[in-house]
Amino acid sequence: MQTWSLVSICVLLALVVRWGVSLNSYSGAGKPPMFGDYEAQRHWQEVTYNLPLQEWYFNTTENDLMYWGLDYPPLTAYHSLICAYVAKSINPEWVELHKSRGYESPKHKLFMRATVLVADLILFIPAVVLYCLYLTDGSSRKKVSTLFCFLLYPGLILIDYGHFQYNGVSLGLALWGVLALGLGWDALGSLAFCLALNYKQMELYHALPFFCYLLGKSVQLGLMGRGLFLLVRIASTVLGTFALCWLPFLSDPDHAMQVVRRIFPVARGLFEDKVANTWCSLNVLVKVRYILSSDSQIYLSLACTLLAVLPSCVRLLTKPTFWQFKLALANSSLAFFLFSYQVHEKSILLVALPVCLLLNDLPLVAIWFLHASTFRGLTACAGWFEAMWFTVALSKHDTEDMKHDASVSEGRSAGALRCDLAGLPVLQHLFTVSTGALFRGYLETGSLPQAAFLPPQTGPGLDREMEVLHQRRGHGGSELCDCRSGSSITSA
Amino acid sequence: TVTVMAAAGSCSWFPPLALGVSLLKCLFINAYHSTDFEVHRNWLAITHSLPVSRWYHENSSVWTLDYPPLFAWFQWSLSHVAQHFDSNMLRVENLDYVSPGAVLFQRLSVVFTDGVFIYGATECCRCVQEPKEQRDVLSRPSFVLAVLLLWNFGLLVVDHLHFQYNGFLFGFLLLSLAKHLQHRHLQGALLFSILLNLKHIYLYMAPAYGVYLLRSYCFTQDHRDGSVRWSSFSPLRLLALGAIVTSVCALSFGPFVAMPALLSLWGGPRGPRAFLRVLLICSLGSFLFGWHVHEKAVLLAILPLSILAVQNREDAGTFLVLTTTGHYSLFPLLFTPAEFPIKVLLMLMFTIYSFTALRKLHSGPGRLLRPLEYAYLLGLNAVAITCEVALPLSPWQQTLPFLPLLVTSVYCSVGVCHSFLRLYVSLLRPEEKPKQL
Numbered sequence: 001m002q003t004w005s006l007v008s009i010c011v012l013l014a015l016v017v018r019w020g021v022s023l024n025s026y027s028g029a030g031k032p033p034m035f036g037d038y039e040a041q042r043h044w045q046e047v048t049y050n051l052p053l054q055e056w057y058f059n060t061t062e063n064d065l066m067y068w069g070l071d072y073p074p075l076t077a078y079h080s081l082i083c084a085y086v087a088k089s090i091n092p093e094w095v096e097l098h099k100s101r102g103y104e105s106p107k108h109k110l111f112m113r114a115t116v117l118v119a120d121l122i123l124f125i126p127a128v129v130l131y132c133l134y135l136t137d138g139s140s141r142k143k144v145s146t147l148f149c150f151l152l153y154p155g156l157i158l159i160d161y162g163h164f165q166y167n168g169v170s171l172g173l174a175l176w177g178v179l180a181l182g183l184g185w186d187a188l189g190s191l192a193f194c195l196a197l198n199y200k201q202m203e204l205y206h207a208l209p210f211f212c213y214l215l216g217k218s219v220q221l222g223l224m225g226r227g228l229f230l231l232v233r234i235a236s237t238v239l240g241t242f243a244l245c246w247l248p249f250l251s252d253p254d255h256a257m258q259v260v261r262r263i264f265p266v267a268r269g270l271f272e273d274k275v276a277n278t279w280c281s282l283n284v285l286v287k288v289r290y291i292l293s294s295d296s297q298i299y300l301s302l303a304c305t306l307l308a309v310l311p312s313c314v315r316l317l318t319k320p321t322f323w324q325f326k327l328a329l330a331n332s333s334l335a336f337f338l339f340s341y342q343v344h345e346k347s348i349l350l351v352a353l354p355v356c357l358l359l360n361d362l363p364l365v366a367i368w369f370l371h372a373s374t375f376r377g378l379t380a381c382a383g384w385f386e387a388m389w390f391t392v393a394l395s396k397h398d399t400e401d402m403k404h405d406a407s408v409s410e411g412r413s414a415g416a417l418r419c420d421l422a423g424l425p426v427l428q429h430l431f432t433v434s435t436g437a438l439f440r441g442y443l444e445t446g447s448l449p450q451a452a453f454l455p456p457q458t459g460p461g462l463d464r465e466m467e468v469l470h471q472r473r474g475h476g477g478s479e480l481c482d483c484r485s486g487s488s489i490t491s492a
Numbered sequence: 493t494v495t496v497m498a499a500a501g502s503c504s505w506f507p508p509l510a511l512g513v514s515l516l517k518c519l520f521i522n523a524y525h526s527t528d529f530e531v532h533r534n535w536l537a538i539t540h541s542l543p544v545s546r547w548y549h550e551n552s553s554v555w556t557l558d559y560p561p562l563f564a565w566f567q568w569s570l571s572h573v574a575q576h577f578d579s580n581m582l583r584v585e586n587l588d589y590v591s592p593g594a595v596l597f598q599r600l601s602v603v604f605t606d607g608v609f610i611y612g613a614t615e616c617c618r619c620v621q622e623p624k625e626q627r628d629v630l631s632r633p634s635f636v637l638a639v640l641l642l643w644n645f646g647l648l649v650v651d652h653l654h655f656q657y658n659g660f661l662f663g664f665l666l667l668s669l670a671k672h673l674q675h676r677h678l679q680g681a682l683l684f685s686i687l688l689n690l691k692h693i694y695l696y697m698a699p700a701y702g703v704y705l706l707r708s709y710c711f712t713q714d715h716r717d718g719s720v721r722w723s724s725f726s727p728l729r730l731l732a733l734g735a736i737v738t739s740v741c742a743l744s745f746g747p748f749v750a751m752p753a754l755l756s757l758w759g760g761p762r763g764p765r766a767f768l769r770v771l772l773i774c775s776l777g778s779f780l781f782g783w784h785v786h787e788k789a790v791l792l793a794i795l796p797l798s799i800l801a802v803q804n805r806e807d808a809g810t811f812l813v814l815t816t817t818g819h820y821s822l823f824p825l826l827f828t829p830a831e832f833p834i835k836v837l838l839m840l841m842f843t844i845y846s847f848t849a850l851r852k853l854h855s856g857p858g859r860l861l862r863p864l865e866y867a868y869l870l871g872l873n874a875v876a877i878t879c880e881v882a883l884p885l886s887p888w889q890q891t892l893p894f895l896p897l898l899v900t901s902v903y904c905s906v907g908v909c910h911s912f913l914r915l916y917v918s919l920l921r922p923e924e925k926p927k928q929l
Binding site (some may be wrong): 002005008009012013015016017019020021023024106107110117 | 838844
């Protein structure tokens with residue numbers, strides 16, 4: 001079958017699965033007074049629409065930072081503003097200052113879910129399609145199966161469409177950055193990545209590999225000639241992007257500092273909640289949180305993170321190839337996840353993205369990691385060991401090994417459908433997504449999803465008649481006789 | 493005709509297809525469901541709580557039991573599992589009862605009973621003639637048929653969103669057809685009689701069954717006197733079936749319209765494929781001319797046509813027209829905004845797949861459809877945008893609320909009638925050998 005039709009079927013299925021998950025409950029549904037991430041996003045739309053820019057990140061009488069204050073960089077705020085404009089045009093009650101707190105309705109849920117889908121459709125999905133078609137090697141069948149697995153990764157779907165977040169935007173922008181670097185467009189790649197950084201500060205997990213790759217490439221081209229030119233171009237792109245995003249906040253240095261303080265809350269402690277990283281696991285045996293002072297904790301985590309990241313980054317500096325870059329992305333994000341300060345469990349998505357990039361090259365390792373990353377309870381213990389094994393496996397792998405593996409496996413399975421890459425993992429993805437969607441609702445609301453039950457849309461007057469008509473048409477059991485009038489089969 | 497079974501061991505792709513679609517169905521558990529949900533809940537309550545003598549008398553709910561007894565027993569057996577999910581749903585007085593447990597149970601019961609449909613699809617795929625040369629999996633007729641059956645848009649949307657048990661019932665139909673294609677007529681007849689006792693809508697197909705079995709099974713040789721039949725055991729059961737068929741023949745115009753087709757079936761032994769064609773004409777004829785027909789009944793024609801479509805070029809063309817229009821005509825069933833993306837995306841998926849797969853399967857000179865047919869199907873896009881988006885948002889929504897439904901029905905009726913005529917023409921044309929792919 002033609003590639004385009006297979007690709008469109010993959011994308012359509014990915015969209016159906018996403019929307020199917022979004023029919024279920026979201027974080028904090030029906031749970032006053034704080035609700036959850038869904039309410040946080042709605043609140044940011046309210047704040048950005050109604051308040052002037054200067055007050056967005058400050059604690060004022062109109063803006064209570066204790067109730068879901070903005071703690072992402074400015075691009076998230078601008079995105080919320082755009083969504084707020086759309087929301088206002090549909091129903092002003094959704095973003096009314098103060099009065100719309102805790103607003104929940106089926107139409108509003110539809111709107112919010114739609115914003116996530118639109119963002120994915122514009123940013124994340126095209127990037128994935130282009131990556132799988134142009135930056136992976138193998139037959140077109142293999143590329144399509146990689147695309148299938150990538151698009152159906154359950155973790156991102158469950159968090160974005162179940163719990164409710166916009167990780168697809170930041171991950172999509174980062175992926176565009178990777179795409180551009182892979183195609184040799186360095187300035188555009190850095191532009192995309194800077195935008196990703198300005199959307200969610202967690203993208204810093206990916207920053208070191210980008211930096212080392214571009215620096216290494218410039219060094220390779222010669223610091224006295226084209227390399228310097230490249231370096232200057234990239235530096236100016238980065239500075240320009242940051243300036244553009246932070247422009248409204250740069251007029252007042254205090255203002256900028258407040259934003260930085262909001263997005264890097266150092267006061268929160270080494271870890272919060274149960275996360276599958278070193279400190280949380282170590283805390284079970286050695287109470288790190290109580291033995292060390294807050295400052296020492298910061299220095300310890302910094303040291304460990306840098307130590308873990310150093311080998312791959314140094315390697316990347318000396319040998320800036322795209323393959324090394326992908327490996328370094330995975331390694332760096334995993335190291336940050338394991339050793340960094342105040343890691344949130346959703347940060348595993350930042351590791352999952354580079355691992356998805358490696359689906360084509362290291363299928364078994366990648367698939368196993370992606371599964372471990374999805375399950376909440378499992379990651380607490382198995383994830384750590386799995387991650388260390390994965391990191392070791394990465395450091396041993398070299399380009400030559402990868403090419404050898406690929407040719408051997410191609411020879412074995414020539415002519416047959418690559419079920420090992422597409423069939424089983426995709427099934428496992430679908431299983432994870434569907435059970436995850438069901439039980440996420442259970443975990444959020446404490447009972448099988450209740451908030452998701454929408455009664456048939458009714459309204460006064462004509463709507464009611466339409467409703468009755470659809471009710472009558474809904475039951476088609478009496479094809480041969482009119483059950484209401486009581487006439488039987490034999491009378492025509 | 494000799495049917496070639498698909499090579500054993502090449503069906504490793506079937507379980508992932510079946511399992512994948514089952515998992516997808518689970519995602520729709522919390523989606524919109526129609527009043528049919530309450531219908532089946534009420535029947536669970538009736539069969540569980542009341543004695544058998546009261547089942548067809550109970551009428552405290554407006555949705556009285558109006559399926560044949562075998563379906564009532566099916567609901568009765570389901571009710572024993574239901575009590576472990578939520579025993580309150582089994583009380584007859586709990587009209588319009590909805591709870592998370594009830595929804596979960598009902599949705600999962602549809603997914604599980606679809607196992608019969610999956611088994612039926614397996615059997616049908618085994619009856620499909622495979623081409624001589626070894627092709628890659630995606631281009632094999634059995635693979636294409638499996639996708640067209642298991643991932644059928646109409647079934648997904650009607651069973652797992654709107655809520656019904658059509659998968660379970662069609663499974664019996666597919667099994668019966670498969671048995672006839674394998675010349676195991678006794679088993680096929682038994683399965684069809686079970687199906688008739690599960691849902692009487694399949695009476696539409698009874699004329700085809702009756703005539704075919706009478707002619708090709710009861711008369712073991714041509715030009716033989718009918719009295720030879722009486723000595724064997726099965727014709728008695730078949731005679732009873734034929735008696736039922738003739739007694740309900742007077743009910744609707746469908747069988748009258750199908751008469752020339754039935755005569756052609758009687759004209760000479762033409763094998764199971766001709767029987768399948770006549771069956772389709774009976775179903776589609778009844779859909780077109782029958783009494784109190786529901787749009788879901790178009791599935792009665794679409795699903796069996798899939799079997800012919802992967803084998804025959806002409807049928808593939810008819811299939812594409814009928815399926816696209818028939819599936820689009822199901823859109824008004826799901827009118828809630830939350831389910832709008834699902835129906836559009838699933839419809840696109842199925843349509844893209846059926847067009848590209850069937851075109852690849854029947855690659856050859858010329859196209860599968862005539863230009864006018866392509867133009868008509870493309871026009872469906874305009875109809876969709878008008879009826880789903882433009883009209884509901886326009887001021888006419890208040891004054892002419894039924895206009896979208898009218899436009900949909902009228903436009904789709906053209907396609908369905910055209911497919912009916914195409915089927916008739918292909919039947920009455922002298923039978924050609926099934927094209928070797």
